[in-house]
Ligand SMILES: [Zn+2]
């Protein structure tokens with residue numbers, strides 16, 4: 470609580486200059502720089518045991534003093550919580566997804582993944598009642614014309630009839646829907662090749678990277694890159710029959726058939742499905758900077774449904790075809806680098822729905838203090854209400870009320886898709902250890918280190934203020950360096966997704 474209060478205070482000019490002229494300031498500043506201006510660094514105390522590889526070498530134990538604590542980044546993905554760490558998370562997420570699309574040899578992902586059948590899929594929630602939508606295009610269900618910035622967008626036209634209970638239960642089961650979808654996808658693909666699932670694992674492997682995102686109406690939806698490899702993953706070839714067209718068709722079939730059983734508070738049964746809006750696009754990874762037009766795009770073109778009502782732009786207001794009739798809309802081809810940057814961006818994007826809500830809300834007072842929109846507050850209230858039903862206790866809806874019921878991760882991938890965050894960060898850690906060993910007099914010194922946490926974040930308004938300035942200047946320098954860099958542009962070819970997020 471103290472940390473949050475000092476974070477909101479504004480230091481005076483005098484207190485800032487006193488802070489900056491203090492004896493400890495230089496050292497403090499370099500520590501903040503070392504963690505990239507992290508908004509809430511974790512302070513650790515290290516206990517070192519040093520020995521050499523020489524026989525009978527003496528054991529040396531050192532414990533760092535309190536004021537020599539080591540700082541590490543908070544590591545959050547949330548831009549609202551820590552701009553510096555979320556920017557790094559976004560970069561790592563970008564490399565992680567990109568590696569799965571075009572390869573990254575140093576990280577153990579062969580460049581041949583670029584030749585594998587890969588599609589970019591968007592899966593959304595169905596409608597739980599009409600919501601204010603369609604900014605600028607045509608009148609909303611409420612008959613008004615909404616501006617893009619209208620705060621009513623995404624909220625129910627009639628909150629009294631909106632199915633809040635199913636909306637929250639759907640978010641809570643979104644991870645289960647994804648799991649069911651991937652099971653069905655593997656089965657459908659196996660059948661396409663005339664194989665059983667067991668037989669199919671001997672000739673191919675399906676991998677994916679996916680990101681969860683909140684739509685304005687508070688429902689989670691998923692964007693995913695799905696790829697077919699041979700049986701041992703990225704290094705092996707899938708069977709010839711496993712084409713982009715087959716994958717596209719299998720994704721559509723699996724999404725349409727996906728079903729998860731749930732229960733309402735009154736114990737009545739509920740079958741949860743994806744919404745009627747499905748987007749499947751080929752990912753172009755041609756050799757010409759991996760961004761040329763993809764020859765297989767034409768196979769996806771065959772699925773063009775002719776629907777101009779793209780990707781969830783009005784998903785909340787209309788039920789297109791009802792459950793079980795998932796349509797593929799706006800097929801086409803997108804570039805691998807753009808998909809990677811798009812997924813990475815959404816992994817860190819502020820939700821606009823649950824912004825600034827770090828912790829579980831457990832009471833009406835917490836909800837009121839959350840600052841969330843009335844619609845999001847109604848979803849939180851519904852979650853807490855559902856949590857009171859003993860037969861729904863396993864859903865942990867009290868723990869996840871602040872996430873509007875969603876309890877999954879924001880960026881996930883199957884093991885074979887690409888490299889890992891650990892591998893990406895391992896490179897940095899390995900470098901740090903190497904530096905340390907050099908400092909200790911050569912690579913034959915072994916250091917065992919124990920860590921204990923002694924604190925978080927900054928103590929005063931002055932520290933918060935200066936740390937934020939440091940983070941900002943680091944970000945500006947990084948941006949300058951990146952200017953003109955390839956593959957970091959917005960995903961313009963699928964701009965319908967971003968407007969889709971408005972649903
Ligand atoms: Zn941080």
Ligand SMILES: [Zn+2]
Pocket residue numbers: 600601602609610611612613615626
């Ligand atoms: Zn409206």
